Amino acid sequence: MTPPAGSLLSAEQLRKAYGPTLALDGAEFSIHPGEVVAVMGPSGSGKSTLLHCLAGIVTPDSGTITYNGHELSAMSDAQRSALRRSEFGFVFQFGQLVPELTCVENVALPLRLNGTPRKAAERTALSWMERLEVGDLRKKRPGEVSGGQGQRVAVARSLVTSPRVLFADEPTGALDSLNGERVMELLTEAARSTNAAVVLVTHEARVAAYSDREIVVRDGKSRDMERAV
Amino acid sequence: MSIGHTLLGLLESGPRHGYDLKRAFDEKFGHDRPLHYGQVYSTMSRLLKNGLVVVDGVETGGGPERKRYAITDDGITDVQRWLGTPEKPEPYLQSTLYTKVVLALLTRRDATEVLDTQRSEHLRSMRILTDRKRKGDLADQLICDHALFHLEADLRWLELTAARLDKLREAVAR
Structure with a gap:
């Protein structure tokens, strides 16, 4: 399959199981440079697994992830590590x-x-x-x-x-409203000024409101709300 | 809440008399505010005039005539359009959103889709407010925060309802 035109990072038909649990079941994703995309969904829906697959931390059982025209699965572990160190940035909850x-x-x-x-x-x-x-x-x-x-x-x-892609997994999850807000303002401002794409995993609407669009993950399947409307 | 669309949705499972419609409405959606007969009949005559329902039969007996109404294809399309169109995000939407979700389940439509579409519309409003807040002064920030917290409360309700859809489906099927 061909990644969406102009996308920096995209995923098609991702599947990932942990034992009998299917964490991702055909999830799709794409992001352009400079775009902030919120990945939303209930706990256990597969949103963190999606982020880990996109960042090359976890290898999906099937499906394709393309970064800047290169398939992640075709890279060696060393190449993926180098990518994570130089082209990707990470922020977690704590x-x-x-x-x-x-x-x-x-x-x-x-x-x-x-x-x-x-x-x-x-x-x-x-x-x-x-x-x-x-x-x-x-x-x-x-x-x-x-x-x-x-x-x-x-x-x-x-x-x-x-980094060209910043992965943020519940970056304000441990903060109060005011601090969380300031972190989101600074994070999105800094990312926009460098044209970095931001993959923002959150279950908080006020955090997702800093994004340009959202995708919803439920039972390992994703729904791009911009394309759905 | 749109009484017309709700009555139309109730007719999707089969033709009903005005009285049956009122009873079904009160049972599913009326709670502390049951419909008046006058509201049912004025709504049905409007739907009839607009071609969204037809009279499927008239029973004459000892009492007054009882019309039985059936939904038309245009009526089904109208319900579909209403369910698919998000509500303007504003406070106290719960009763309309609740009605839409229950009606979607009753008519075997995708209730998740109703919730997702609404979430997206709420987030769109929240993005506008967040942007206004970022560019505004303290007064703007406080006013926008008030609106944002209300929208967030709606969104939490949407999430919780999405998580309880299976239970709600069982409850409305009873």
């Missing part, structure tokens, strides 16, 4: 910062793993932290900052490599 490192070292980590020298990596990291309004926390460790601040540090880290 527990993603390394507690032993300072905030700026955490943000610089993806650049360091890609071979950027420490000083240059931390300079870029600090500019992203300032953009996310947490520049003054650079020397603190994750245990010394609030949940909302920690999440902004995590968003800065996800953007530090200027």
Whole structure:
């Protein structure tokens, strides 16, 4: 099958089972550069599995995922890892910062793993932290900052490599309304300014309202609401 | 809530007299606000005039004439269109949305589709408000927040109803 024209990342007929449980049952997806797409659906509907497949973390049992004209299944594990480090960014609900490192070292980590020298990596990291309004926390460790601040540090880290696709799985799930809102504002602004595509998994309507469109996943099947209307 | 569309939907399972229609309406949707006979007959004459129902038979007995109504193809199309069109997101929609979902189940249509279409319409409004909030001052933010929280409450109801559709299907089939 051919991916939709102009799409940066797309999936066709994805199936994935965990033992007897069918997590994905023919799910479809596509996203363009600069687009924010919310993936919604009840708990256990398969939305996180869809995100993990799209990001090359989980291999589907069948179906095709195409990123920038290349099929993910045709890549080696090493190539997929390199893709995740350099072209993809990740934000999760919590527990993603390394507690032993300072905030700026955490943000610089993806650049360091890609071979950027420490000083240059931390300079870029600090500019992203300032953009996310947490520049003054650079020397603190994750245990010394609030949940909302920690999440902004995590968003800065996800953007530090200027990824082409940002995967955000319930990025505000552990935050109060005001902090959650600010994180979403900063995340979408930063992504739009770099033309990154954002795959946003959420069950919260107020978070999904920051997206350009939504797809609904239910029982492992997806429904693109823009195309359905 | 549209009484006309609800009565039309009830006729999809087969022709009924005005009295049966009122009883079915009160049982399924009336709760604390039963229909008046006058409302049923004025609604039926409007539907008749618009070609959405026909008189399927008239019974004459000791009392007044009793007309039996049947839905037409145009009537079925009209119900389909109503169910497929999302409501304008505004507070206190619950009774209309509840009616649409129950009617979709009663007429063996896809109730999930009704809920999904409505969710999408609500999200569209929420995106507009979120954008306005982002560009506005504090007063804009507070006004938009109020509307956003109300829409969010509707959406939570939509999600919960979607999760309970199987139970609701069993309940309306009784």
